[in-house]
Amino acid sequence: MNATGRATGDGGVRGASRMRAVGAVSLAWRMARRMALQSAGRSALVVVLIAIPILGLAGMDTIEASHVATPIETATIELGHTQAIVQVVSPPDPKLRQDPFNRLFYDSGSGSGGTATDALRTPAEVLPAGTRILPTFPSTAVVRTATGVGSLTTIEGEVWDRSLAGAFDLESGRRPQRAGEILVSPHALIRLGIGLGGTVTELQPGKRTFTVVGTLHDAHSRVSDDALYGATHAFAPAPTDTTDASADASSVEYYVPDLALPWPVVQRLNHQGMTVLSRSVLLDPPSAAVAPASTPGRAPPSTCSSSRSSAPSVSSRCACWPGRLSPSVRGTGSGAWPSCRVWARHDA
The missing domain is CATH 4.10.290 (Bacteriorhodopsin Fragment)
Known part of the structure; x- marks a missing residue:
């Protein structure tokens, strides 16, 4: 109760x-x-x-x-329809490792890798025989313009290949079919003072005349950029000795149109002194425990050098930012290190 x-x-x-x-x-x-x-x-x-x-x-x-691209958008802008882009950054180095999402961020190991005097290897030497590879080489050329003489960016290699659509797109005209034919950026027509079918006279590094057969949109460039696009060694002579060939290899970007490069293959290429941006890795990345990513947009510290001749030691954890869009400001110096616009620290 x-x-x-x-x-x-x-x-x-x-x-x-x-x-x-x-x-x-x-x-x-x-x-x-x-x-x-x-x-x-x-x-x-x-x-x-x-x-x-x-x-x-x-x-x-x-x-x-x-402003943050999705993995699919990044793959299209950087790779077009290819599977990967490979760049040689050092001699073979079993300690070299890279950011899975950004080939420009890499750790060059703890000192047990190759030295600047070791020979650089190319993707053709380490990828399976018969693998299709499209090398592209950025440089500059002095040409006659509508107002005199000027220095323009040049990209050598078949960037007009259909597998690169999305990264490089033909806007007008047609693709080069024979020696002496080139493409230009739309804005370059204005600077050169010509139209399709016009000619471009190169003064340096070679002395040649080219016929413009089309315009090309480069997803990596600004609308106001002036650029010329030609076949391999269209604007610059081929290297004449082993040293020149090694330096040339370090400045080339190798597109791999057909062969998928998953993360274990990327790691093996790292040990050969190469860094990779892979479609397979972008769309199916490794876990953070396996491959921790770097912080995007980190400003390079003043302690890193902008010169190849004073490249950081392999224990300094610096990343090379190749001057692809601004070849005229590439680092200078001797040795087999890649041409770099700036060395950016990769500390976590």
Whole structure:
């Protein structure tokens, strides 16, 4: 009886508490509604003041997210329809490892790898026999322009191959079919003062005349960039000795159109002194425990050198940023290290 009475009493107390809470909320709601109706302008101002920072932060977050490419977008812009792009960055080095998403971030090991005097290897030497490879080589050439003489970026190699669509797209005209035919960026036509079918006279490093047969859109370049695109060694003579060939190999970007390069293969290429951007890895990346990624957008510290001749030691954990879009500012110096625009530290 007493227990039942206590239970009944407790239930009454809880019921009364709920009623008081509901009544308080109802009273607060009626008071807020009355005040809002009495002063609509002030209420609207309060809402606006609250909404502005929220909408601003949401807008900034949306804009920031729109600047980050998805893996599929990155693969298309960087690779077109090819499977991978490979670059030689050092002699063979069993300690070399790279960021899985960014071939420009790599750790050159702890000192047990190759030295600057060791020969560089090329993808054709380490990939399976018969693998199709499209080498591209960025450089510069001095040519006659509409107003005199100027230095233009050149890209040697068949960048007009259909497997590179998305990274390089033919905009007008046709693809080169024989020696002496080149493509140019749309803006270069203005600087050169010519149209399709016009000629370009090269003054350095060679002395040749080319016929422009089309324009090419390069997804890596700005609309205002002036560039010439020709076959391998169209603008510069082929290397004449082993040293020149080694330096040439370090500046080439090798596209692999057909052979998929999953992460274990990328690691084996790292040991051969090469870094890779692979479609397979972008779309199916290794776990962070297996291959921790670097921080995107990290500013290079002042302790890293912009010269090949003073390249960091293999234990300094620096990454090479090749000057693909600005060959004129590539590092200079001797040795077999790749041409670099800046060495950026890769510390975690």
